[in-house]
Amino acid sequence: MTDSTTPYGFATRAIHAGQEPDPTTGSVIVPIHATSTYAQDGVGGLRQGYEYSRTGNPTRTALEQCLASLERGKHGRAFSSGMGATDTALRAMCRPGDHVVIPNDAYGGTFRLIDKVLSHWGVEHTPVALSDVDAVRAAIRPNTKVVWVETPTNPLLNIADIAAIAEVAHHAGAKFVVDNTFASPALQTPLELGADVVLHSTTKYVGGHSDVVGGALITSDSELDAAFGFLQNGAGAVPGPFDAWLTLRGLKTLELRMDKHSDNAELVVEALVKHPKVKKVLYPGLPTHPGHEVAAKQMRRFGGMISFIVDGGEEAALAVCSRTKLFTLAESLGGVESLIEHPGKMTHASTAGSMLEVPSDLVRISVGIESGDDLVADLLEALG
Numbered sequence: 001m002t003d004s005t006t007p008y009g010f011a012t013r014a015i016h017a018g019q020e021p022d023p024t025t026g027s028v029i030v031p032i033h034a035t036s037t038y039a040q041d042g043v044g045g046l047r048q049g050y051e052y053s054r055t056g057n058p059t060r061t062a063l064e065q066c067l068a069s070l071e072r073g074k075h076g077r078a079f080s081s082g083m084g085a086t087d088t089a090l091r092a093m094c095r096p097g098d099h100v101v102i103p104n105d106a107y108g109g110t111f112r113l114i115d116k117v118l119s120h121w122g123v124e125h126t127p128v129a130l131s132d133v134d135a136v137r138a139a140i141r142p143n144t145k146v147v148w149v150e151t152p153t154n155p156l157l158n159i160a161d162i163a164a165i166a167e168v169a170h171h172a173g174a175k176f177v178v179d180n181t182f183a184s185p186a187l188q189t190p191l192e193l194g195a196d197v198v199l200h201s202t203t204k205y206v207g208g209h210s211d212v213v214g215g216a217l218i219t220s221d222s223e224l225d226a227a228f229g230f231l232q233n234g235a236g237a238v239p240g241p242f243d244a245w246l247t248l249r250g251l252k253t254l255e256l257r258m259d260k261h262s263d264n265a266e267l268v269v270e271a272l273v274k275h276p277k278v279k280k281v282l283y284p285g286l287p288t289h290p291g292h293e294v295a296a297k298q299m300r301r302f303g304g305m306i307s308f309i310v311d312g313g314e315e316a317a318l319a320v321c322s323r324t325k326l327f328t329l330a331e332s333l334g335g336v337e338s339l340i341e342h343p344g345k346m347t348h349a350s351t352a353g354s355m356l357e358v359p360s361d362l363v364r365i366s367v368g369i370e371s372g373d374d375l376v377a378d379l380l381e382a383l384g
């Protein structure tokens, strides 16, 4: 079932891939292997390949195999955070003098890492609107080693055409990475569309319960995986066994959750588009969304993230954020509970004044899996 071409369905792989009953006790659930080191049968005599828990841990292995299976990749690597995975991926693929193409509305932390950290090591970058394939092609330079895509993007829900950009990247001899955090493998599998690497902040939909921070890299390119594994061990941004276990537990219900997130988001979108105080709703499931056609081609459903522009400017947007009762005012996304936030003052405050700056009248919601009607009523009341 960990073979990337297994015929088993998504939900079956989520529950079984990498998760055989424990060979010593029969424990049906993969145990939390809380150990830093492993007894050896004579010098170098490793029992199951494990020698030290930074290098490998059986709970982490189960998570890595399950993630690889769900993304239809050959190899998975788990990290202590999405940023740990991002840093590992970029340092494995770039050397001083190399160039990266990134979304002009990239996740703030990704932009900060490239702009404020990797730039000191001589890695150059060009932010472009990834919904425009010609703009991506124009941004490629002879030293471009990586094209980095998020789709849908955060918080503007822009859509990039994964298959089309894969072609552009590969034509230029660059590696193509897709941050699949917003869609999750339940809705979109970029490796099947030509991506070389899929990245996750497993903190979000994969973990799904807002109780653990983590990241992952999945690829079918064995050379890349070896480079990721070398840095995973060599730089050490690894998750502990309890974090790996919580994330694996979250994965088991990913398909169910993504369906309910999508159902609820559809109800909320329907109510928002009709509301006189909402100027614009950004959701790739809306036929009026500029990326709808591409999204419909590459996503199974459109997920639980919605942004909208409130009539009345920043003040009105902040008021809505402070008036909801079920939608909790908080950063992050992808958990079972609904969250609301003001990107301009919260998640994307660091983009102020840059080309990644977001509109001040924008509100972002992460629609949870509560009863959909309650969520709609809560938002309508907050809008007044």
Ligand SMILES: *Cc1c(COP(=O)(O)O)cnc(C)c1O
Binding pocket: 081, 082, 083, 084, 107, 109, 110, 150, 154, 179, 181, 182, 200, 201, 202, 203, 204, 213, 214, 215
């Ligand atoms: C949250 C997030 C990250 C960073 O992940 P952490 O787990 O917070 O380190 C990267 N990309 C996207 C799209 C995210 O939403």
